[in-house]
Amino acid sequence: xxxxxxxxxxxxxxxxxxxxxxxxxxxxxxxxxxxxxxxxxxxxxxxxxxxxxxxxxxxxxxxxxxxxxxxxxxxxxxxxxxxxxxxxxxxxxxxxxxxxxxxxxxxxxxxxxxxxxxxxxxxxxxxxxxxxxxxxxxxxxxxxxxxxxxxxxxxxxxxxxxxxxxxxxxxxxxxxxxxxxxxxxxxxxxxxxxxxxxxxxxxxxxxxxxxxxxxxxxxxxxxxxxxxxxxxxxx
Numbered sequence: 001x002x003x004x005x006x007x008x009x010x011x012x013x014x015x016x017x018x019x020x021x022x023x024x025x026x027x028x029x030x031x032x033x034x035x036x037x038x039x040x041x042x043x044x045x046x047x048x049x050x051x052x053x054x055x056x057x058x059x060x061x062x063x064x065x066x067x068x069x070x071x072x073x074x075x076x077x078x079x080x081x082x083x084x085x086x087x088x089x090x091x092x093x094x095x096x097x098x099x100x101x102x103x104x105x106x107x108x109x110x111x112x113x114x115x116x117x118x119x120x121x122x123x124x125x126x127x128x129x130x131x132x133x134x135x136x137x138x139x140x141x142x143x144x145x146x147x148x149x150x151x152x153x154x155x156x157x158x159x160x161x162x163x164x165x166x167x168x169x170x171x172x173x174x175x176x177x178x179x180x181x182x183x184x185x186x187x188x189x190x191x192x193x194x195x196x197x198x199x200x201x202x203x204x205x206x207x208x209x210x211x212x213x214x215x216x217x218x219x220x221x222x223x224x225x226x227x228x229x230x231x232x233x234x235x
Contacts, residue, residue: 007187015184019177026169033162035098040155047148054141061134068128080124088139097151100158105147111136 069077093104111133 007184009188012181012184012188015177015181019174019181022169022173022177026166026174029162029166029169032098033159033166036100036155036159036162039097040152040159043148043152043155047145047152050141050145050148054138054145057134057138057141061131061138064127064131064134068125068131071125071127077128080128090143097155098158100154102151102154103147105143105150107140107143111140 072080088107091106093106094101095104096102
């Protein structure tokens with residue numbers, strides 16, 4: 001029994017109240033954990049598909065770039081890369097999934113029409129334009145992969161933390177409170193038995209005392225009655 005809990009009826013009531021709260025908290029946390037697990041596996045499928053698609057598109061993009069390098073020199077490709085007016089931007093916000101803060105990643109200027117890329121497309125080959133399109137797709141997919149995989153890590157951490165709390169309530173807190181309540185009940189029952197026994201002993205003593213007093217009164221009455229009887233006979 002916890003030292004701070006007094007073995008009194010008030011302590012028993014307090015322990016029962018704590019046990020009720022622990023049971024309610026255990027139920028809520030278990031429901032939260034189960035919901036997070038369902039959401040986790042829902043995103044796992046999405047993340048797996050995105051990762052597979054990203055790997056496929058990356059291979060295609062590098063293959064297209066290799067063909068474009070046959071036509072354009074490395075210095076020409078570097079100059080074209082530097083002519084980009086609005087490089088891609090990444091904006092990160094936060095969304096909430098059952099109390100878990102999940103990053104929402106959004107890309108800007110990732111995929112642009114040919115006329116908005118900043119370089120003179122009349123001086124480039126269709127191979128290079130196609131390679132740029134593929135790498136734009138790769139960047140878009142990479143942003144989605146980063147968002148989903150980060151969400152998975154956050155959800156997994158929250159699931160593990162929630163599961164530890166559920167186990168602590170189920171296997172440590174609630175059993176300790178039940179044991180505390182049991183010990184308090186035993187203590188109260190023992191006190192009640194001792195008080196009942198003490199009352200019986202006290203009642204028995206009072207009865208013996210009352211009987212002795214009654215016997216003494218009867219003896220005194222009889223002693224007083226004998227002289228009176230003798231006087232009557234003498235008369």
